[in-house]
Each structure stands twice: as C-alpha cells, then as structure tokens.
Amino acid sequence: xxxxxxxxxxxxxxxxxxxxxxxxxxxxxxxxxxxxxxxxxxxxxxxxxxxxxxxxxxxxxxxxxxxxxxxxxxxxxxxxxxxxxxxxxxxxxxxxxxxxxxxxxxxxxxxxx
Amino acid sequence: xxxxxxxxxxxxxxxxxxxxxxxxxxxxxxxxxxxxxxxxxxxxxxxxxxxxxxxxxxxxxxxxxxxxxxxxxxxxxxxxxxxxxxxxxxxxxxxxxxxxxxxxxxxxxxxxxxxxxxxxxxxxxxxxxxxxxxxxxxxxxxxxxxxxxxxxxxxxxxxxxxxxxxxxxxxxxxxxxxxxxxxxxxxxxxxxxxxxxxxxxxxxxxxxxxxxxxxxxxxxxxxxxxxxxxxxxxxxxxxxxxxxxxxxxxxxxxxxxxxxxxxxxxxxxxxxxxxxxxxxxxxxxxxxxxxxxxxxxxxxxxxxxxxxxxxxxxxxxxxxxxxxxxxxxxxxxxxxxxxxxxxxxxxxxxxxxxxxxxxxxxxxxxxxxxxxxxxxxxxxxxxxxxxxxxxxxxxxxxxxxxxxxxxxxxxxxxxxxxxxxxxxxxxxxxxxxxxxxxxxxxxxxxxxxxxxxxxxxxxxxxxxxxxxxxxxxxxxxxxxxxxxxxxxxxxxxxxxxxxxxxxxxxxxxxxxxxxxxxxxxxxxxxxxxxxxxxxxxxxxxxxxxxxxxxxxxxxxxxxxxxxxxxxxxxxxxxxxxxxxxxxxxxxxxxxxxxxxxxxxxxxxxxxxxxxxxxxxxxxxxxxxxxxxx
Numbered sequence: 001x002x003x004x005x006x007x008x009x010x011x012x013x014x015x016x017x018x019x020x021x022x023x024x025x026x027x028x029x030x031x032x033x034x035x036x037x038x039x040x041x042x043x044x045x046x047x048x049x050x051x052x053x054x055x056x057x058x059x060x061x062x063x064x065x066x067x068x069x070x071x072x073x074x075x076x077x078x079x080x081x082x083x084x085x086x087x088x089x090x091x092x093x094x095x096x097x098x099x100x101x102x103x104x105x106x107x108x109x110x111x112x113x
Numbered sequence: 114x115x116x117x118x119x120x121x122x123x124x125x126x127x128x129x130x131x132x133x134x135x136x137x138x139x140x141x142x143x144x145x146x147x148x149x150x151x152x153x154x155x156x157x158x159x160x161x162x163x164x165x166x167x168x169x170x171x172x173x174x175x176x177x178x179x180x181x182x183x184x185x186x187x188x189x190x191x192x193x194x195x196x197x198x199x200x201x202x203x204x205x206x207x208x209x210x211x212x213x214x215x216x217x218x219x220x221x222x223x224x225x226x227x228x229x230x231x232x233x234x235x236x237x238x239x240x241x242x243x244x245x246x247x248x249x250x251x252x253x254x255x256x257x258x259x260x261x262x263x264x265x266x267x268x269x270x271x272x273x274x275x276x277x278x279x280x281x282x283x284x285x286x287x288x289x290x291x292x293x294x295x296x297x298x299x300x301x302x303x304x305x306x307x308x309x310x311x312x313x314x315x316x317x318x319x320x321x322x323x324x325x326x327x328x329x330x331x332x333x334x335x336x337x338x339x340x341x342x343x344x345x346x347x348x349x350x351x352x353x354x355x356x357x358x359x360x361x362x363x364x365x366x367x368x369x370x371x372x373x374x375x376x377x378x379x380x381x382x383x384x385x386x387x388x389x390x391x392x393x394x395x396x397x398x399x400x401x402x403x404x405x406x407x408x409x410x411x412x413x414x415x416x417x418x419x420x421x422x423x424x425x426x427x428x429x430x431x432x433x434x435x436x437x438x439x440x441x442x443x444x445x446x447x448x449x450x451x452x453x454x455x456x457x458x459x460x461x462x463x464x465x466x467x468x469x470x471x472x473x474x475x476x477x478x479x480x481x482x483x484x485x486x487x488x489x490x491x492x493x494x495x496x497x498x499x500x501x502x503x504x505x506x507x508x509x510x511x512x513x514x515x516x517x518x519x520x521x522x523x524x525x526x527x528x529x530x531x532x533x534x535x536x537x538x539x540x541x542x543x544x545x546x547x548x549x550x551x552x553x554x555x556x557x558x559x560x561x562x563x564x565x566x567x568x569x570x571x572x573x574x575x576x577x578x579x580x581x582x583x584x585x586x587x588x589x590x591x592x593x594x595x596x597x598x599x600x601x602x603x604x605x606x607x608x609x610x611x612x613x614x615x616x617x618x619x620x621x622x623x624x625x626x627x628x629x630x631x632x633x634x635x636x637x638x639x640x641x642x643x644x645x646x647x648x649x650x651x652x653x654x655x656x657x658x659x660x661x662x663x664x665x666x667x668x669x670x671x672x673x674x675x676x677x678x679x680x681x682x683x684x685x686x687x688x689x690x691x692x693x694x695x696x697x698x699x700x701x702x703x704x705x706x707x708x709x710x711x712x713x714x715x716x717x718x719x720x721x722x723x724x725x726x727x728x729x730x731x732x733x734x735x736x737x738x739x740x741x742x
Binding site for chain 2: 009027
C-alpha cells in the first residue's frame, strides 16, 4: 500500500520504494558523507522504519483477526480477498512518483525506476 | 495597410536616426550596416539552460549550446521524450527569431555532469554517477544540495571535476562564437555567460546570471561551490575577469527574488552580516545593474498585499518564497514584500538617502530561464513546459499539464542599442537602457526630463527624449529651475504578432513613482494613458473581445515632486486580457471544471481557483532616478 514520504519531494509510494530509494541514498552517503546526505538519507531511514513498524503492527492485527475466524473456508476467503486486493492495487497507477525519472504516475511494477 | 505593417511604420518613424551615440568597440568585427544613434529595440533571452545544467539534464534535456543558439535564430529544436534511436518526441520553433541570446548554464556541476555522462571518465562508475544516470530525479536533489566539498570522484580538491568543467565551458564559448554574426548584417548576437546558483536556508534563491561583454572570459566560471556569497562572486569576477582576463567585463543579473525569502534584497551584506555601507552599495550597483523581473518561475515586480495596494500586482505570482516551498508544504510561506523588485528599488532610495549610494539601482529585463534550451519560447499557446525542476517526462509525453500550474512560459529582455552587436547591447545593459516583457514583443521606451514637451508623443519621441531628457536607466540630475518637476514620457507599441498569432492591443500605460518621505519608502501608481477598457477574453474559446490601443504614449508631470527626496520613475503597460498557457492546455484536453469527470489526473491544476485562466501580458521599462544634491 502507498504511503506519503518526503525525500525532497512529497511522494506517494509503497514502503518498498521508500526503502529502495533510502538504500540508494545510504550507498551514496557511505561513499561521500556530508551533512546534506546525512539529513536526506536520515529522513528516509526514519520513515522507512516508521512505516515498516506501522505495517507490521497492522499485519499482526489482521493476522489475529483472521485467526479468530473459526470456519476454515471463511478464513481462506478472507486471506484470499486481502491478497487479491493487494495484487489488484499493485497494478493500479494509484500513487505519484515525482522522484521517478520515467513516469508521472506509477504502479508497483515500476517501483525501481 | 495591415496592422503589423502600420505598427512597424510607426516604430520606424519614431526611431529615425539623428545624432551619433558612440560606444566603445572591444572586439574585432565588421561595423553593422544598420546603425541608429537613437537606438533600436532588440529582443533577446539572457537566461537559457542546456544539457550542461544538472536540473535540465536530469529532465532529459539534450540540447547543446549550439542548438540553443540555432533555435534562437529560428531553427527547429527537438525536445524530449526521445526515442531509443534519439528521435525527439516534439519539435518547437520560434515564429520570430531573437536578436540576441546567452546560454547561462548552472556553473556548479559542469564537471560532475560531464564526467557522469562520459564513459571511461574518472567517476563514471561511481555510485553518484550511477544514481545520476539511473535515477536522475533523485540525483537532482542530492547533487544540487551538496555544495562544498565536491564529491569524492572529483579527486583531490575537486581537481578532476574542475578540469572536466572546462569541456562544457569551452563548448559554450565556441557555440557563442559560432552563432555570433560578426558580419555587417548583424543578424544575431550571443553572449558567453553562466548562472551562479547559490541558495541559503530553505533553498532561498540568490541566483545570479553573469553575462560577459565579449569573448574574453575567465578560464572557468565562478560557481557557488567555491564562491559562497554574492560578494565572493564579485571577488572572483574582479580576480578572474577584470584583473585576470584582458578585455573581460561582466554584468551580474539577480533573478527570482520572488523565491529568495527576502534574502536577495536583505539590508545586510551576506558574507559578513554587516549593514550596507557606501563602498558595498557602490560595488553592488556597479556589478548588478539589472534585475530579471519576469521569467518562467513568476513575476518578481510586486505582490498585491505585500507592501502595495497596486491592483495589477496579481499576475503570475508564486504561492511560496523558496524552492523548498514548492516541494514541501511545511516550508511554504507566502512571499513578503522584500521578495519583490519594487520593494528593492524603493529600499535603494532609502539607502541612497542614508549612505549616499544605492545598492539596488536596477534596470529591468525579462527572460525565460528555459531548461529545454528553447531560448525565447514564450508563446502561451502550446507551451511545452520549461524542463528543469518541473514535471519529469519519461519515454512518452505524459497526458498532463506540462508545467506546474504556477509556472508560465517566461519573458523577454528588451534592449535599446545602436546596433545588434555585443558591444552595443552590452553597453545598453550597463546603462540600464532596457525593458522587460512577460513574453510579447511590446516595444517600450521611457525618457524623463524637466521640460519634456507633450507633443513628443506625436513625433520625434526619441530625438526629443535624448535631446531634452535622459533615457531610462539614467539619472535625472538637478532641476534647472527651482520649482521644476520631473516630466516622464513613456511610449509603448503593441506586439504586431504573426499571421498565426496576431498581436494583442494595449490597455493601460502606467507610471510608477517611488520616493522617500520621512525616511520611509512611498509609491504611487498612475494611469497615464489608456484605461480599463472592458476588454475580455472567453476562457473557454480564448476568443478576445473589446478594443484596445495599437500604441500608448504619455507625457506626465509629477504633481507632488519634492526636490529634497530621492525618487525614481518607471512605466508599466498591460495588454488586453488573453488566455493563460494553462487555459489553452486545459481546453485542448477537454477539461470542464463544472464536470468533474473531465478533470483527469494530471489536469487538476486546470480547476485550481488560485490560478486564473486569463492574464494581462505586460512590459516594464527601467527606471529613471532622481537624487537630490
């Protein structure tokens, strides 16, 4: 799912993309150092950790909810629906990626551009 | 007779030659066959970026300096998106060539960009260059924000990047030389230049363009990596140009004060934090003779509510006062008065009264700041975006507005010079005999004197202005008789346009007076010719309605003149309303704001109530100053 983050521009993108861009910046930071890079990469690291934590929390709550569903067919249906919605959403150009060089709006399959 | 031909005939009649106005020749060239001692208006663009600017290259701009000059001379230019075979997705062409232009790429990262784009070069395989080539938009931010020290791939003391910077710098000089018409035809003039790109705090803009008089230029441009303040820039120009290169001379042109957070015209020296003194003021006025009042990132003349109640200070205003404000809502502040040229001009008078010297003695120009290399491309209809830090264009042209809604196509610089040669135009820049336009080729001229005759609007405007007054950019001098008041004569001629894009009539000509009263700046805006004529334009069809004037001329005597108070006078003229670039784009995309289903993603700006669908294009003269003795 997309989240808002800030690395110089506001961007709506999955945490995975945030983590990817942060990794790139961290590599540059490791090679070059410098206050500006520390600041920008630091923003990315903090936000990646924050959103990852939030998603882990949400996933844990969702897992508990699924566990409470007694009927196995219903449980499978709930998991299947969640997976289906996540897959469908990954195909939708639903978030802006201004930091991308190639697209104004993108989807999960273009995470790394 | 057609309207355009009539306007040209009127212009020529008003520009008839008279007494010679000599200027110093600093280079070898054929004398221009057409030279006019009363001077002619030349239109140009002194702010053009090509592939050697990081922000342009990271947007896919491939234009070389030579191509930018060719475009300015009327040749077509291919723009991104480019196919795998290098074929441009779009082609643009000026309907009317420019008279002069300067490529002014950002001086800061010439070498870095060059190395990152040169296989086998030092640093080509560095992580910075890998990110630059693979994720240029990301690289745009951290490379721009880096400053000193340079990246490690630049080697000890940045040696390799400085060496690599010589390549683009030489190419810029060679392109300028190749495009400069040294024949007697004098069709086109180029200037070697660059942009010094310093920002402070939340990316508050202190950027300045440096324009050189001729081919004598420093070995390398002074970048903000090494010259950290404007004072450092002037030091570098003293060292490497005035004292270091024979025949070298430069003017420095601040721009986008609207994005400076007030720092551009702050009353302290930026290097030391000390208040201005006379020496500082004189030095600044000596280098910074002009200010770019209009370009694609907005109008920097004035803002309604920010120290003025001028109702026309509402055009092409940005909603933020720093670059970061564009990207981050937390840094978004409404620009205050100190961001605007009119405030600075008035503050300059206050400094004059206190110090005996005026640091803000600016003539006015406009330019585009194109990051596509498309010098002078100012048409609202079909505006292709400006490139640079705008919206990325990938493999295909996005189905969206091609520029942020708050941007515009930019303006032009007008210069009154005897001929179209480097020396003549540079001298005009130095004496501030310039005018700015928001795009249209409105011809605009101003003289001031003590006894100018109202009849000069009918004939011999320039001859009488020169003989009996001073041209814009000049100093009025003392009143010859006690009780005399300044008389300002301003004359504007509408842009004749082209067959495909006819010119738009003029609506109003105004005189703006700034003066000091009890140590405080004051302003008055006077309608001197024309009127609110009720002309309109249909934003759906862009069809104009209502009449206007082919030319406006006014001779205005200051009724409230105080000979003991410093003052200045400049003029502004506005056209009848026309469609803004976004209205053309939104109409073409079928957007109807009353039907939300037509507002596709990427066109949301079409219906943003903060941005009008219509504009009043305009022009400004440089001021004439009055300094009490």
